Amino acid sequence: MSANIDEILAAARRHAEEAIAPEVDSWNERRAWPRAASDKAAALGLTGLYAPEEWGGQGLPLAEGIRVYEELGRGDGAYAFALSMHNICTFAACGYGSDAFKQAWARDLTAGRKLANFALTEPQSGSDPSNMRSRATIDGDGTWTINGAKAWVSLAGEADVYFTVVKTTDQPGHKDMAMIAIPRDAEGLSFGPLYDTPSYRFLPMAEMYMDNVTVSEDNIILPPGQGLQGSLMAIDIARVSIASGCCGLMQAALDAALSYAKNRKMFGGVNLDLDGIQWMLGEVATELEASRLLYRRAAEALGTPEGPLMAAHAKRFVPDCALKAANTCTQVLGGMGLLQPYGLDRLSRLAQMLRIVDGTTEISRVVIGRALQKRAATLPDLPVPKGYGES
Numbered sequence: 001m002s003a004n005i006d007e008i009l010a011a012a013r014r015h016a017e018e019a020i021a022p023e024v025d026s027w028n029e030r031r032a033w034p035r036a037a038s039d040k041a042a043a044l045g046l047t048g049l050y051a052p053e054e055w056g057g058q059g060l061p062l063a064e065g066i067r068v069y070e071e072l073g074r075g076d077g078a079y080a081f082a083l084s085m086h087n088i089c090t091f092a093a094c095g096y097g098s099d100a101f102k103q104a105w106a107r108d109l110t111a112g113r114k115l116a117n118f119a120l121t122e123p124q125s126g127s128d129p130s131n132m133r134s135r136a137t138i139d140g141d142g143t144w145t146i147n148g149a150k151a152w153v154s155l156a157g158e159a160d161v162y163f164t165v166v167k168t169t170d171q172p173g174h175k176d177m178a179m180i181a182i183p184r185d186a187e188g189l190s191f192g193p194l195y196d197t198p199s200y201r202f203l204p205m206a207e208m209y210m211d212n213v214t215v216s217e218d219n220i221i222l223p224p225g226q227g228l229q230g231s232l233m234a235i236d237i238a239r240v241s242i243a244s245g246c247c248g249l250m251q252a253a254l255d256a257a258l259s260y261a262k263n264r265k266m267f268g269g270v271n272l273d274l275d276g277i278q279w280m281l282g283e284v285a286t287e288l289e290a291s292r293l294l295y296r297r298a299a300e301a302l303g304t305p306e307g308p309l310m311a312a313h314a315k316r317f318v319p320d321c322a323l324k325a326a327n328t329c330t331q332v333l334g335g336m337g338l339l340q341p342y343g344l345d346r347l348s349r350l351a352q353m354l355r356i357v358d359g360t361t362e363i364s365r366v367v368i369g370r371a372l373q374k375r376a377a378t379l380p381d382l383p384v385p386k387g388y389g390e391s
């Protein structure tokens, strides 16, 4: 029997209210991952959401577990994002890992004693993973030796294991890609300087270098030929998780604006009495409701043929709404909206970050555009006047 989703959501909400929201500014000042907070999240069951109970997980279906990030996103979207990536790696480990890997790692991952992240992006291959260069040599003695560099690795140096996508031949393209789990303490693994971000500074991000890193074949999560396809499935889950976190962000922005506007005196009343302000916030409220419906519908579609398209719709639409919501709510506070204690400027920067990570808004448009082309091919032809059908 899986965990009770209502209890998990309530625990995630309390975690956001008590452990994230009041602390996030100090985390950013310290510029260090708040391991004490993620340990608390682990104790609440938030680090093994989709993993089966036999490995210590909560056994939640994706469509239910993904709602946790909406709760966490009310506290902070970057924190929600990092935990979502850990949960996806943990799910992959329990679903596709070898018995030896599961014995060594699964319980520590579901219990959050160890954290995991995903390393796909490289300096020359972000939106275009077919340009990947990291290369594993299959040694023939039960080990793989890996060389290359990854970029934008979140939880860099903090995660205990990195689910890394590599090529296994010199052939161009993605057909030889595999995913292998590289422990942080593997000899030859190192990290570059932390990226200097304007906000979400507590999330360590850096390049990751693999210099003759040798790992047992037990650590293969996806064998050659399945690396990119499997990563894209993981990214679909990540895209919907981001949309879920963005709904929490929108709720936080809206609540901050309402809490201020109901008290700000002007023109003989308060700011929230003004029609213009109500219309601005009303638009945010409508887009929040639409975003919630969309990400929950996309979460239900994961694992079905519709999953990638629905994930693209959610990732295309919701972070854009979140950015608009954060900017609108900042505007409602006037000058005060720019000041740090109100947190709205932080939300704008986070929303922009969430438009980029795990496939940009434009890449989602590419996915949607291809689906539209497929649909067009099934539709009857409308006559194209003479001259319009010639090139």
Ligand SMILES: Cc1cc2nc3c(=O)[nH]c(=O)nc-3n(C[C@H](O)[C@H](O)[C@H](O)COP(=O)(O)OP(=O)(O)OC[C@H]3O[C@@H](n4cnc5c(N)ncnc54)[C@H](O)[C@@H]3O)c2cc1C
Pocket (backbone or CB within 6 Å): 085, 117, 118, 119, 120, 121, 125, 126, 127, 128, 151, 152, 153, 154, 155, 205, 353, 356, 357, 358, 359, 360, 361, 362, 363, 366
């Ligand atoms: C905060 C953060 C955390 C991250 N964490 C991780 C992580 O843990 N692991 C990991 O592997 N990666 C991670 N990433 C990387 C992230 O997934 C990439 O940044 C993203 O895929 C975009 O790649 P890029 O930055 O190289 O942009 P580029 O690929 O260089 O794109 C540049 C611009 O071109 C646009 N573009 C690209 N293709 C098209 C097209 N066909 N049509 C129109 N426009 C297009 C893009 O939308 C973008 O606007 C992280 C990124 C961020 C910002």
